Amino acid sequence: MTTPTHSRRSDATRASILRAARERFAADGYERATIRAIAADAQIDPSMVMRYYGSKEGLFAAAAEFDLRLPDLTSVPPARLGEVLVRHFLSRWEGDETLVALLRAASTNPGAAERMRGIFADQLTAAVATFGTDPALTARRAGLVASQVLGLAFTRYIVRLPPMADTTPEELVAWIAPTLQRYLTGTPSS
Amino acid sequence: MTTPTHSRRSDATRASILRAARERFAADGYERATIRAIAADAQIDPSMVMRYYGSKEGLFAAAAEFDLRLPDLTSVPPARLGEVLVRHFLSRWEGDETLVALLRAASTNPGAAERMRGIFADQLTAAVATFGTDPALTARRAGLVASQVLGLAFTRYIVRLPPMADTTPEELVAWIAPTLQRYLTGTPSS
DNA sequence: GACTGTTGCCAACACCTGTTGGCAAACACT
DNA sequence: AGTGTTTGCCAACAGGTGTTGGCAACAGTC
Incomplete structure (x- = not known):
C-alpha cells in the first residue's frame, strides 16, 4: 500500500507517456500506434509503458478516458x-x-x-x-x-x-x- | 500479351480472393485484416494473393473499388x-x-x-x-x-x-x- | 552507512506480418 | 506425345510486434 497523496517521482513520466499515447493514437489509430513509437516520443523505454499501464489495451484505456462535459x-x-x-x-x-x-x-x-x-x-x-x-x-x-x-x-x-x-x-x-x-x-x- | 477476352481459369480464384478481402476489410479494418486470413477464407495460399494483386495495398485498392451509383x-x-x-x-x-x-x-x-x-x-x-x-x-x-x-x-x-x-x-x-x-x-x- | 523500494534500461523471447523464390502438378496447344 | 504456360503450394526470409525478466543506478528511511 503506497501513499496516494504523496506525489511520486514517476508521475511526470506517466503523464508524458499518456500525452505521447494520445498523440499517436489520434494520428495513427490503435494498431499503427506502436508502444515503441509512443515510448520514443516520451523519451522512455518501452518496458516502462508496460510497467505503468500493464498492456497496450490498458494504455489505451487510460489514454482514452474522456468526459464530454456536456453543459446543463x-x-x-x-x-x-x-x-x-x-x-x-x-x-x-x-x-x-x-x-x-x-x-x-x-x-x-x-x-x-x-x-x-x-x-x-x-x-x-x-x-x-x-x-x-x-x-x-x-x-x-x-x-x-x-x-x-x-x-x-x-x-x-x-x-x-x-x-x-x-x-x-x-x-x-x-x-x-x-x-x-x-x-x-x-x-x-x- | 494474353488474350483478355478468353476467360482464364484463375478468374474464379481472383473473385473469391476479392470477396474474402472485402469481408475481412469490412469486419476488421485495414491493418487487422491479414493476407493470411483472407487467403484462408478464400481457401487459397497467401502467395497467390500476392501474385494476383501485387501487394496488400494493391489488394485493398481492388477490393475498395466503388461507385456510389447516384441516381440522376x-x-x-x-x-x-x-x-x-x-x-x-x-x-x-x-x-x-x-x-x-x-x-x-x-x-x-x-x-x-x-x-x-x-x-x-x-x-x-x-x-x-x-x-x-x-x-x-x-x-x-x-x-x-x-x-x-x-x-x-x-x-x-x-x-x-x-x-x-x-x-x-x-x-x-x-x-x-x-x-x-x-x-x-x-x-x-x- | 546499510537496507528497502523505486525508476529506468537492456536484451531477449515468442509470435505474427508482408513478401519472395522455387518446385510440382494441371493445363493448352501443336 | 511433347512443349511452354498457368495455377497452386511449401518453405523461408527479414522485419516488426507486444511483452517479460534481470540488473544497474538512485532515493528515502532507520
Whole structure:
C-alpha cells in the first residue's frame, strides 16, 4: 500500500507517456500506434509503458478516458439547444485530441467502439433526457444527434473532406445547429 | 500479351480472393485484416494473393473499388431530393459491404481516406452540381450531406450505437431526409 | 552507512506480418 | 506425345510486434 497523496517521482513520466499515447493514437489509430513509437516520443523505454499501464489495451484505456462535459441543458433556452450543442462539441473536439484518438480507434478496435458507445449512449442520452420530452423518443433523439456530430468529426478530422475541414466553426454551427435542434425537439416529418 | 477476352481459369480464384478481402476489410479494418486470413477464407495460399494483386495495398485498392451509383437528380422533384438521397445511400450501404470496408479502413489508412475523399468529393459534388444552385455553395452542400450520411453509416455499421443500429431504414429516412433537404436546397439560418 | 523500494534500461523471447523464390502438378496447344 | 504456360503450394526470409525478466543506478528511511 503506497501513499496516494504523496506525489511520486514517476508521475511526470506517466503523464508524458499518456500525452505521447494520445498523440499517436489520434494520428495513427490503435494498431499503427506502436508502444515503441509512443515510448520514443516520451523519451522512455518501452518496458516502462508496460510497467505503468500493464498492456497496450490498458494504455489505451487510460489514454482514452474522456468526459464530454456536456453543459446543463435545462438552463438553455429550448430554441437554442441545437446551437449550444454544436458549439460545445466543436470546441471540445478542437481542444482535445483524445476524442480524435477514440474516434480513429473505434473503427478497428472493439474496446474503443464499446467505449464510444458508452460515452454517447450514457452521457448524451442522459443530457437529452433532462428536458422532458417523450421518454420513448429520447434514445433515438440522442442517436440522431450522435450521428450528425460524429459525421462532422469524421469528415472534418479523420477523412478531412476539404469543404468540411476548411470551413470555419461558425459557419458549421450555422448549418448544423438547425439539424440538431430538429433531432432534439422536432418531429420526423417537420 | 494474353488474350483478355478468353476467360482464364484463375478468374474464379481472383473473385473469391476479392470477396474474402472485402469481408475481412469490412469486419476488421485495414491493418487487422491479414493476407493470411483472407487467403484462408478464400481457401487459397497467401502467395497467390500476392501474385494476383501485387501487394496488400494493391489488394485493398481492388477490393475498395466503388461507385456510389447516384441516381440522376435532375429527374427528381426538388422537394424530394433529401428523401431520395437518404434512401439511396441506405440501400447502397446495406447491400454492399465494400463501403463499410472503405469506411473502416479510411480511419487508419491514408490511401483509403484519400479514396473516400475522392468518392465523396467527386461523385457527390458532381451530383449536387446538376441542379443549378449557387456554384460557390455546391462543395459545402455536398460536404454537409457527406457528414450526415457518413455519420449515419459510422454510428449504424461501425460503432453500432443501439438507437441507430436498431432503427428501421424507413424511420431513419423520415428523420434524416429533411436534414439532407436543407443542406441541398436551404440556407443555414432556415 | 546499510537496507528497502523505486525508476529506468537492456536484451531477449515468442509470435505474427508482408513478401519472395522455387518446385510440382494441371493445363493448352501443336 | 511433347512443349511452354498457368495455377497452386511449401518453405523461408527479414522485419516488426507486444511483452517479460534481470540488473544497474538512485532515493528515502532507520
